[in-house]
Amino acid sequence: MAGGRALSHYLPAERLHFAWDNSLSPVLEVEAGAEITIETWDASGHAIQRNWTSDDLPKRVRKPGVGHALTGPIAINGAKPGQTLVVEIQEVRPAAWGWTSFGPQRGLLPEDFRHHFLQIWDLQENNAARGMRGVSVPLAPFCGVMGLALAEPGQHSTIPPRRVGGNMDVRQLTAGTTLYLPIEVEGALFSVGDAHGAQGDGEVCITAIEMDSTTTLRLSLSDTPVREPQLQLLQPPTNIGGAYHGCMAHAPDLMEAAKNATRYLVEWLCQTTHLDADQAYVLASVCAELRISQIVDAPNWTVTAFFPLSVLQ
Numbered sequence: 001m002a003g004g005r006a007l008s009h010y011l012p013a014e015r016l017h018f019a020w021d022n023s024l025s026p027v028l029e030v031e032a033g034a035e036i037t038i039e040t041w042d043a044s045g046h047a048i049q050r051n052w053t054s055d056d057l058p059k060r061v062r063k064p065g066v067g068h069a070l071t072g073p074i075a076i077n078g079a080k081p082g083q084t085l086v087v088e089i090q091e092v093r094p095a096a097w098g099w100t101s102f103g104p105q106r107g108l109l110p111e112d113f114r115h116h117f118l119q120i121w122d123l124q125e126n127n128a129a130r131g132m133r134g135v136s137v138p139l140a141p142f143c144g145v146m147g148l149a150l151a152e153p154g155q156h157s158t159i160p161p162r163r164v165g166g167n168m169d170v171r172q173l174t175a176g177t178t179l180y181l182p183i184e185v186e187g188a189l190f191s192v193g194d195a196h197g198a199q200g201d202g203e204v205c206i207t208a209i210e211m212d213s214t215t216t217l218r219l220s221l222s223d224t225p226v227r228e229p230q231l232q233l234l235q236p237p238t239n240i241g242g243a244y245h246g247c248m249a250h251a252p253d254l255m256e257a258a259k260n261a262t263r264y265l266v267e268w269l270c271q272t273t274h275l276d277a278d279q280a281y282v283l284a285s286v287c288a289e290l291r292i293s294q295i296v297d298a299p300n301w302t303v304t305a306f307f308p309l310s311v312l313q
Contacts, residue, residue, distance in 0.1 A: 007031065013039035013212075016069045016193075020156040020166065022149035022185045026075035029187075030219065035090065037216045038071050040143065042098070043194040044210065045069035050097050050120060057101060057116040067158025068145050068167065072191030076219055079188035084226050085148060087179040087190070090216040092141040094123045098197045098211035100282045107206040108262055109281065117278045121209050123197050129209050129286070132279055134313045137198050137287050140239040142173040143215055144194035144208065151184040163228045169208070171199040172237045180222070180230040190219060202290030202305075204262050205281050238289065240308040247307075248293065250300040257303035258290060265305040273312060287311055 007030075015027050030036060042048070046069075047060050079085065100119045107113065121129040121137075129137040147165030150156055161168045165181045173179060181190075192215060199208030247268055249260035262284055269280035284305065293302040 007034045009034060009036045011036055011038045011071060011074070013041050013071050016041060016045060016071060017191065018045070018067055018069060019158060020147070020150055022151070022153065022189060024073055024189070026073050026187065026189065029075045029077060031077050032079070032221045033218065035216060035218045036074065037214060038192055040071050040193045040195050040213045040215055041069040042210045042212055043068045043144070048099050048101070048118070052118055052120070054116050054118045057103060057118050068194045070145060070158065070191040070193040073149060073189035074191070074219070075187035075189060076221065079183055079221055080186060081151070081184050082225060083183045084222040084224055085181045085183055085188045085190060086220045086222050087146060087181065088218040089173060089175050089177050089179065090218060091175050092143060092195060093214040094139060094141050094197050095212035096124050097121060098123055098129065098209040100205065100207050100209055100286055102205040102207065102281065108202065108204040108259055112263065113278070113281055117282065119279070119282050121197065123209070123211065129197055132275070132283070134274065135283065135311060136313050137209070137311055138240055139197050140171065140174050141195060141197050141213060142171060143192050143213065144169045144196050144199070146173065146179060146192050147190070148181050148183060149185050149189035165229045167194065168229060169199065169203050170231065171196070171201060172233055173231065174239070176234045178232045180226050182226050182228065192217070198286050200284060200286055200288040200290065202258065202262070202288070203285055204288070204290065205285035207285065209286050240287065240310060242308060242310040244306045244308055246304045248302055248304045250302050252299045252301070254292065254295070254301050254303065257301055261290065261303045261305040265307055269307070283311070
């Protein structure tokens, strides 16, 4: 207790929103330093079902609004523009299942993958995701969207990340990490969602292992300003140990190099395993690490797509 107020709260996913909007009334108001356990829905807002196949994806009905299903907003008493919201991630507990999908004109390689594909994952076995034969993806759950309301009025899509956070999809935002977000409105108005069971750097097919979660966070305030989000890790920025295979690409444009490195990785997986191209693309999205290897040796920059071999059983 602090000043007679409980510092522990539970927030069910009873009222969701699908856009950033600083006119939304808070679903919860807490004191700085409060710990909150929050239910989140998958990014689709339960539009995708566990018994679906790829053939069902075209019938998906989009939820109202312009983006992810988010729980919130949460107001922090005393939070003011210019301060920083400190988000200590205590736990992100996965649901029993998740999904990864891609569709036409989306993802890093829309030219290569022009159809719908859906992979359903079982998340209940030994902290790993299973669903493809001979594949076990270690879980490293985190919330892809954590952010604050913008100062600008009106509705804003949740899809692009912004200076106040949002859909950053930084896979290192797992339990033990601390996130720092710049506050632009009174009360901060924090929202969270888009939980992932596992994701690779780049999330190249446009989705990770999308899932519901029960997420516990501690929210506090700092007077040290940040211009855009920052984070502090307790460990190196990778979660899968062992040997890796890397596919490099070189180009005068980083996006071209990233696309080609991912293409080469998909090709390599198809050449060396039983996986088809759709499965390889999904697997790259949920556990490969897309890194800028060098950006100073003009005219070509180097991007490497690293793949953890331990995922292949």
